[in-house]
Amino acid sequence: MAGKTALIAGSTGLIGKELLHFLLNGSEYEKVIAIVRRPLENAHPKLEEKIVDFDRLDQYIESFAVDDVFCCLGTTIKKAKTQEAMWKIDVDYPVAIARLASSQEAKRFLLVSSMNADPNSPIFYSKMKGKLEEEIKQIPFETTAIFRPSLLLGEREEFRFGEKAAAAIFTKVPFLFAGPFKKYRAIEGKTVASAMYRAAQLNRSGVTIYPSEQIQEIGG
Ligand SMILES: NC(=O)c1ccc[n+]([C@@H]2O[C@H](COP(=O)([O-])OP(=O)(O)OC[C@H]3O[C@@H](n4cnc5c(N)ncnc54)[C@H](OP(=O)(O)O)[C@@H]3O)[C@@H](O)[C@H]2O)c1
Structure with a gap:
C-alpha cells in the first residue's frame, strides 16, 4: 500500500459516488476523508466522514492536510434557483477547498469542470466553469488536473429530463457522434471517476486539462 491520503468533496453525487468507491477499494490510499x-x-475502514458547513470550510483546516484532493461538487440551476446560489456551489466552494488544501501542502488537485468551459462565454454555465478553471489554475499544486466531461450518463436519484433525452439519442443514433462529433459523445459518470483516480497516480506536474474524449480513453 502506497499510504496516500485523499479528500473528496461531492462524494454523494453521480461522479463522486463512483470515485469514492475507487478511492476506498483501490490500493493507493490508506485514508479517505469525505x-x-x-x-x-457508507461505512469502510478507510473512510473518515466529515459533516461540514461548506460556508465555513476554514473551520476544518486540519482535514485538508492530505496528498490528493478530488472535487466533484456542482449543482443545477433548477436546484440552486439563482445564478448566485449556483456560483457559490460550483465556483466558491471548490476554490475555497483548493486554497485550504494548497495551504496544507496537498500535492494534487483534481477537479470536475465541464466541456465548453470558457470564461468569456456568453452562456452562464460555460462562463462559470471557465472562471472556476481560471481560479483553480492560480492555486499552487504539484499536479492540477481539470476534467471536462461532456453530458454525463448514469443512474441518479432525481430525474433530469435533458440527460435522459440525450442518453436516448446517444443510444439510438450513435453514428451521429462519430468523426469530428466524437467529442460530444455522452460519458458515464463512472468513466469520469475512473479517469480521475488514474490521473491522480500519474504524478504529472503542472496543469493538465482532460477533454471528454481523453477522459473516455483513460477511464474507459
Ligand atoms: N450533468 C452533466 O451532464 C454534466 C456534464 C459536465 C460536467 N458536469 C459537472 O460535473 C460535476 C459533477 O456532476 P455530478 O452530476 O456528478 O454531480 P451531482 O450528482 O449533481 O452531485 C453534486 C455533488 O455536489 C454536492 N452539493 C451540491 N450542492 C451542495 C451544497 N450546497 N453544499 C455542499 N455540497 C453540495 C452534492 O451533495 P448533496 O448530495 O449533499 O446534494 C453532490 O455530492 C458538476 O460540477 C457538474 O456541473 C455535469
Whole structure:
C-alpha cells in the first residue's frame, strides 16, 4: 500500500459516488476523508466522514492536510434557483477547498469542470466553469488536473429530463457522434471517476486539462 491520503468533496453525487468507491477499494490510499453536508450511507475502514458547513470550510483546516484532493461538487440551476446560489456551489466552494488544501501542502488537485468551459462565454454555465478553471489554475499544486466531461450518463436519484433525452439519442443514433462529433459523445459518470483516480497516480506536474474524449480513453 502506497499510504496516500485523499479528500473528496461531492462524494454523494453521480461522479463522486463512483470515485469514492475507487478511492476506498483501490490500493493507493490508506485514508479517505469525505467532506459532506449530510451523512453518507457508507461505512469502510478507510473512510473518515466529515459533516461540514461548506460556508465555513476554514473551520476544518486540519482535514485538508492530505496528498490528493478530488472535487466533484456542482449543482443545477433548477436546484440552486439563482445564478448566485449556483456560483457559490460550483465556483466558491471548490476554490475555497483548493486554497485550504494548497495551504496544507496537498500535492494534487483534481477537479470536475465541464466541456465548453470558457470564461468569456456568453452562456452562464460555460462562463462559470471557465472562471472556476481560471481560479483553480492560480492555486499552487504539484499536479492540477481539470476534467471536462461532456453530458454525463448514469443512474441518479432525481430525474433530469435533458440527460435522459440525450442518453436516448446517444443510444439510438450513435453514428451521429462519430468523426469530428466524437467529442460530444455522452460519458458515464463512472468513466469520469475512473479517469480521475488514474490521473491522480500519474504524478504529472503542472496543469493538465482532460477533454471528454481523453477522459473516455483513460477511464474507459
Ligand atoms: N450533468 C452533466 O451532464 C454534466 C456534464 C459536465 C460536467 N458536469 C459537472 O460535473 C460535476 C459533477 O456532476 P455530478 O452530476 O456528478 O454531480 P451531482 O450528482 O449533481 O452531485 C453534486 C455533488 O455536489 C454536492 N452539493 C451540491 N450542492 C451542495 C451544497 N450546497 N453544499 C455542499 N455540497 C453540495 C452534492 O451533495 P448533496 O448530495 O449533499 O446534494 C453532490 O455530492 C458538476 O460540477 C457538474 O456541473 C455535469
